[in-house]
Amino acid sequence: MVVMIEVAENVFCCEGTAVNWIILRDGRDLTLIDGGWPGDAPAVEESIRSLGCRPEDVQAMLLTHAHVDHMGALKDLHRRYGIPVYTGEVEVRHARREFLEQATVEDVQKAPQELLLPWLERVLNVGALDDPTIPDATPIPPGPLDLPGAPVAVPAPGHTTGHLAFHLPGSAALVTGDALVTGHALSPIDGPQLIPWFFTHEEEQAHATLAVFEALDVDLILPGHGRPANLAIAEAVAIARRNAAQAAAERGLD
Numbered sequence: 095m096v097v098m099i100e101v102a103e104n105v106f107c108c109e110g111t112a113v114n115w116i117i118l119r120d121g122r123d124l125t126l127i128d129g130g131w132p133g134d135a136p137a138v139e140e141s142i143r144s145l146g147c148r149p150e151d152v153q154a155m156l157l158t159h160a161h162v163d164h165m166g167a168l169k170d171l172h173r174r175y176g177i178p179v180y181t182g183e184v185e186v187r188h189a190r191r192e193f194l195e196q197a198t199v200e201d202v203q204k205a206p207q208e209l210l211l212p213w214l215e216r217v218l219n220v221g222a223l224d225d226p227t228i229p230d231a232t233p234i235p236p237g238p239l240d241l242p243g244a245p246v247a248v249p250a251p252g253h254t255t256g257h258l259a260f261h262l263p264g265s266a267a268l269v270t271g272d273a274l275v276t277g278h279a280l281s282p283i284d285g286p287q288l289i290p291w292f293f294t295h296e297e298e299q300a301h302a303t304l305a306v307f308e309a310l311d312v313d314l315i316l317p318g319h320g321r322p323a324n325l326a327i328a329e330a331v332a333i334a335r336r337n338a339a340q341a342a343a344e345r346g347l348d
């Protein structure tokens with residue numbers, strides 16, 4: 095059974111294999127933001143059907159960034175139902191695998207060992223090594239999108255160069271993807287934080303993105319990993335910065 099919470103009116107947060115996706119509803123029409131690992135595809139479909147909707151009711155699938163744990167299931171839904179996949183101009187090229195900014199097996203081994211093995215076992219079971227390439231992912235224009243939930247794409251580089259967040263002004267919510275999370279299976283920290291550093295392409299950019307988030311009207315954080323948080327964005331960012339400073343000190347970087 096997929097865990098799904100209505101975090102704001104017509105905004106649903108679903109939990110897959112240590113990763114989240116978001117469904118926005120307008121009548122029968124849906125927008126899906128991210129979709130979990132390849133093996134999460136049946137759970138994504140179940141989350142759609144549990145709202146009394148069909149996959150064909152999904153008007154578009156938006157991608158925060160082209161990592162296998164966020165786009166894996168979208169590939170399957172795209173192939174089976176022809177639902178279009180949109181992301182930013184740079185991330186489209188990432189989704190097409192014209193380049194790859196993803197942690198290697200070597201990078202991931204920097205995680206605490208006691209967390210790494212159980213996580214690896216889980217994610218290898220849901221297609222962590224599958225090829226998630228979506229060759230016909232399409233760039234989205236800036237500004238409010240004419241889609242259920244009226245999400246607004248916000249450039250949020252750092253974790254990947256083309257990473258996007260999606261602001262939902264009507265709900266004062268922010269779908270942060272991996273630019274700001276509240277937990278991760280490979281992080282010992284609970285609460286707002288940058289994703290573990292070994293997953294991050296460009297740490298300085300990731301910090302700059304926190305400053306961008308701070309300027310938005312947001313008091314509901316919907317992260318790619320960890321629980322949704324009813325928290326003013328300024329407070330979440332302050333906690334994330336403190337956690338980052340502490341993690342950097344532990345790595346001997348301060």
Ligand SMILES: [Zn+2]
Binds near residue numbers: 272
């Ligand atoms: Zn990621």
